[in-house]
Amino acid sequence: MSQELSEQEEQRRHTLQKIREMGIEPYPAQAFEVTHLAESIKAEFVEHQTVKIAGRMMSQRIMGKASFAELQDSSGRIQVYFNRDELCPNEDKTLYNEVFKKLLDLGDFIGITGRVFKTQVGEISVNVTSFTLLSKALKPLPLPKTDAEGNTHDAFTDPELRYRQRYVDLVVNPKVKETFVTRSKVFSVMRNFFDQYGFLEVETPILQPIPGGAAARPFTTHHNALDIPLYLRIANELYLKRLIVGGFDGVFEFAKDFRNEGMDRTHNPEFTVMELYVAYKDYRWMMEFTENLLQEIALAVCGTTEIRVGQNNISLKAPFKRITMREAILEHTGYDIADKSEEQLRAICSALNIETQPEMGIGKLIDEIFGEKCEGNYLNPTFITDYPIEMSPLCKRHRENPSLTERFELMINGKEVANAYSELNDPIDQRERFESQLQLSERGDNEAMFIDQDFLRALEYGMPPTSGIGIGMDRLVMLLTNNHSIQEVLFFPQMRPEKTVSLSELDKAILSICTDTAQLLSDARSKVDCSNKQWDLSLKHLTKNQLVKVYKEQDDVLIKKV
RNA sequence: GAUUCCGUAGCUCAGCUGGUAGAGCAAUACACUUUUAAUGUAUGGGCCCUGGGUUCGAAUCCCAGCGGAAUCACCA
DSSP states (O other): OOOOOOHHHHHHHHHHHHHHHHTSSOOOOOOOOOOOOHHHHHHSSOOOOOOOOEEEEEEEEEETEEEEEEEEEEEEEEEEEEHHHHOOSSSOOOOOIIIIIIIITTTTTEEEEEEEOOOOOOEEEEEEEEEEEEEEEOOOOOOOOOOOTOOOSSOOOOHHHHHHHHHHHHHHHHHHHHHHHHHHHHHHHHHHHHHHHOOOEEEOOOSSSOOOSSSSSOEEETTTTTTEEEOOSSSHHHHHHHHHHHTOOOEEEEEEEEOOOOTTTTTEEEEEEEEEEEEEEEEEEHHHHHHHHHHHHHHHOOOOOOOEEEEEEEOSSSSSSEEEHHHHHHHHSSSTTOOOOHHHHHHHHHHHTOOTTTOHHHHHHHHHHHHHHHHGGGSSOEEOOOOOOGOOBBBBBBOOOBBBBBBEEETTEOOOOOOEEOOOOHHHHHHHHHHHHHHHHTTOOOOOOOOOHHHHHHHTTTOOOOOEEEEEEHHHHHHHHHHHHHGGTSSSSSOOOOOOOOOOOHHHHHHHHOOOOOOOOOHHTTTSOHHHHHHHHHHHHHHTSSSSEEETTTEEEEEEEE
């Protein structure tokens, strides 16, 4: 594959060759011993200490016989000082004059041995006694600069490039790195918290024959050996409950789930959910557990329970406010939804100017009212409890009111962060709930659930009373890192594939002849003036890139645009 | 899916009511021994997203497409 190289890329290839000609290996195999990190040297200044550091050279200030450069490693940046006569005490000054000044480029990895000192201006730096090229960079990095007032200039900001080339984003934008370090910390704090309770971290199938545990459109795939369809999981709930049936008291999984739906600021086709199930507990216990967990995470990650998200100040200090869904709706709309029929709810919706669809049942209608009028109001963490039974097919009936369920969602900053139940463990009730879901799906709700017979069988063997919770990890990390978009908390958010197809003149000519309606291949051939070899090559190129389609119908070979 | 905005040098961006492309950083060359957005001088670098149209002439106006962002719709 030939590609056009920019002037700077050509230049770097040239210096690469010069480096080789000087007998220097630009990609050495040998390990480089690192004794210090940039930040640790700055944090604990020890004058004259000898250190070995490694990283990318991010800036160079050459002043004749002495130079400053900045070295960036995983911890941050430190200034390094190159003095010609200290680096090359003998007559031969090529290491400084040639290698350092001319053959090193910004972005190259180098290893440095030197002594720590402070410059006249007071910046902690490393006086280089020797250096090694560790890896040559052939593409120039975008290089944001920060001035004395801390303003960043020429920042690398284009979201498309940042997401598609996250490696560059990470090198050049330190804030981005911080976000992902925080993300990782959130996970480990949660793990430790669960460990203290003796819960077991488990793994359950991602490829599922029945995509259960939630209502969403799955990604479909196919297993060749078994010749059956398989689905990427939309949730792992039903498998974790099977493990509770099997006798574990507490199981959790950090799970990638997949949903074949729209993408936007808060939705990515693959996303991470932490699900936890604990035997012999109910949703009230789970509320207390959750507020303690979140408080702990905030303290560990942000150092405080008071966080700022966008324009809002939010307190993650336990305990959190609790309110039933009925009260929430009453409070924000003035309507009491208790014991209302589908018709009455529809009337309330239209009074509130909420659009409804005929396939919406009671659950969906109430959900709509809540989502439309209430959800956004809960900035500080709030448990919304006691959801109507129609919208919670896996949740146990409320102990005091059989038309409600023992469910809560945790709302923070107006968004759902967690969803939890006293889990339904009555197998007969569960079967009926699945069946009424099925009726909903026959009404046109394409998100109603499939029936998982094996899961019902497991319940029939008996599942202890259990409470379970699912926490949307991406959204939680968004909150804790004050990021507005899910793409900022995923290393590699889903993007439309880059189009790299480059067409020759002939390709374009052929393409312009083809239309959406098929024509005989021989007819198309006669309209283009080229050799048969060129024609064949070009056609292969076009079909491979799915721009035209060549196929046979009876004895005719046809071509058309895709 | 709808609407709006955007696509120009490696990066960040100018480029007016159409007249063949500009800056800063980065690059190249030279000078400079404690600088720090180092500095000074000189030089090179562009399929102006793609394809059509209008025009004597299009980065600029029009249409279509591709890619991205925001808002909305959808979303247990």
